[in-house]
Amino acid sequence: MATRMLSSGDTDRTAHCAVLPESLRHSAAASALLAIGDYAQLAKGEALAGDPAQDRFVYILSGAAKLVAPPCPSDESGGTGQVLAFHFPGDMIPVLRPRDCDFRLIALTDCQVVAFPTDRFFDIAEGDPAILRWVLTSSLQALHRSRHRMMQLGHKSARQRIADFLVSMAERMSDARSRTCRIILPMSRRDIGESLGLTIETVSRQFTELRDAGLIETRGRSHVRLLDVPALAQVAGQTCHLGSVQHI
Amino acid sequence: MATRMLSSGDTDRTAHCAVLPESLRHSAAASALLAIGDYAQLAKGEALAGDPAQDRFVYILSGAAKLVAPPCPSDESGGTGQVLAFHFPGDMIPVLRPRDCDFRLIALTDCQVVAFPTDRFFDIAEGDPAILRWVLTSSLQALHRSRHRMMQLGHKSARQRIADFLVSMAERMSDARSRTCRIILPMSRRDIGESLGLTIETVSRQFTELRDAGLIETRGRSHVRLLDVPALAQVAGQTCHLGSVQHI
DNA sequence: CATCCTCATTGATCCCGATCAAAGACAGCG
């Protein structure tokens, strides 16, 4: 669980080239940003070291990661704590300093990230409103996803949560908008459970039941084929129970 | 549930004066912003009309409001749907256009709000980085609260959720950091339940049990006196708050 | 004041998902 940081002067061009969306990469401010980023390569399971001195933005270049809240001291189920969000390449993630709130970013697969201290980021980004706007938009998207997740945790059944999880993963990972699609889950059942407020046993049972219902197929631990995305979305959205159609 | 909008040309000075934090109010951009805001007075229970044409930022001048997600079509328990957040004066709330996501802002008490179309807001705010920065900070705060709430909904008991709710309301509404404090809840038991993923019965039972435990006193429907804030925080699970200094 | 209506409290019962327990599946490695 050690953390390896590459210096700002790292010359990995492939990383540098993908730091910002294409449209934002050609300004003086963008160049300045690329210079202050801390580039890091995280191995699967590694946590990004939270900088106690300051809040940061972390940009994901490649791989996948989870943002986790620390488990309560009492709880020792072996997990890493509540998973607040999963993140993929292109995501810009606000990570507060540990003092204010100890959320950690943990790699689900080997991945490359860039961390920007928010203060210096702002100082530079102020020279390029397009970048500020982009960051704000990213944050609003994150807020939107967070609220959507809250809605689920609030009053959705296990079945609904799993169905919605699968659909939203499909939306983020495969660009196909077809009726069926194949996804490879980079996270464990435990991660899924901790992000949805369910136990691994319940997650597993729901996968089984969705398979029995003909909505998904699974191969190995992480390959899932969604056989009927609209139907899954339906399950995620409405039905408060499974088969029974009671309250019209 | 109608909505009354005041024109941009409205001359209510008290409203204008409080639109932005003192420190941001003295720039050309700030003046321009004040001019494009749509000022509205909402009566208790009224919803802010979502503008189908564009996303907006809504700033609360006075009163209190809740941000709600629409209830699932099937569910008809009489509620307004999942409460995503409560908001108070000084909060800047991103509200997406109904087409993308039908979240509505509903007044808990009579309240005054100002709505800014995000596009025009950005165009103007780009001239004043301090304002952009302030909006971004607000959004990050909202994201942080949303994640904190998610953590609760994820795996906290009814007791813990209610205790945390009371403590966080105390933090936001009373500036006292004393052991005891008095708060007046502008929201109903139903609102509380819908924001915490609990039923009104459970909320009521938890209030009763906290009263029996000597942690709170209640008078009428909305007056609550917290008799031992630290103890309540303890009950809540003492996760992300100040006291604990663990990892170095 | 009496009436109406919404909101809040209390009680009884039920069910979904947590918990406890054990047996597979899969990967890494000698």
Add this chain to the structure above:
DNA sequence: CGCTGTCTTTGATCGGGATCAATGAGGATG
């Protein structure tokens, strides 16, 4: 290959909170 540890699946039981049902408490209005 067999061994080992982790992850996943399946089964059995239990409990917290939802649900159903009824009563009580405010708050408005005439």
